[in-house]
Amino acid sequence: MQRYLWQQADGARHAYDTEQGEPELGRPLATLCGATVVPRTQDYVPGMWLDPTCEACEDALVVVAGWSAEEMAVLRGHRDRRVSGAQ
Numbered sequence: 823m824q825r826y827l828w829q830q831a832d833g834a835r836h837a838y839d840t841e842q843g844e845p846e847l848g849r850p851l852a853t854l855c856g857a858t859v860v861p862r863t864q865d866y867v868p869g870m871w872l873d874p875t876c877e878a879c880e881d882a883l884v885v886v887a888g889w890s891a892e893e894m895a896v897l898r899g900h901r902d903r904r905v906s907g908a909q
């Protein structure tokens with residue numbers, strides 16, 4: 823199992839450390855960005871993770887994953903295109 827996974831909650835997809843606990847319906851979950859979120863029923867519906875990715879979690883994840891500055895720049899480039907709506 824991967825150490826870091828994603829969970830949608832409180833309007834965004836956040837990353838969490840599986841060694842700090844697993845998401846549970848209605849239970850506060852600590853995330854990599856520092857927010858404590860609470861997954862609700864709608865956050866467990868398959869195919870319905872439509873909330874935006876938490877960019878602070880994405881940044882924290884690439885740091886713990888040991889990405890290079892170059893790889894992070896590529897990620898930021900993708901993010902900029904996402905914001906502008908171009909593909």
Ligand SMILES: [Zn+2]
Binds near residue numbers: 835836857880
């Ligand atoms: Zn987050």
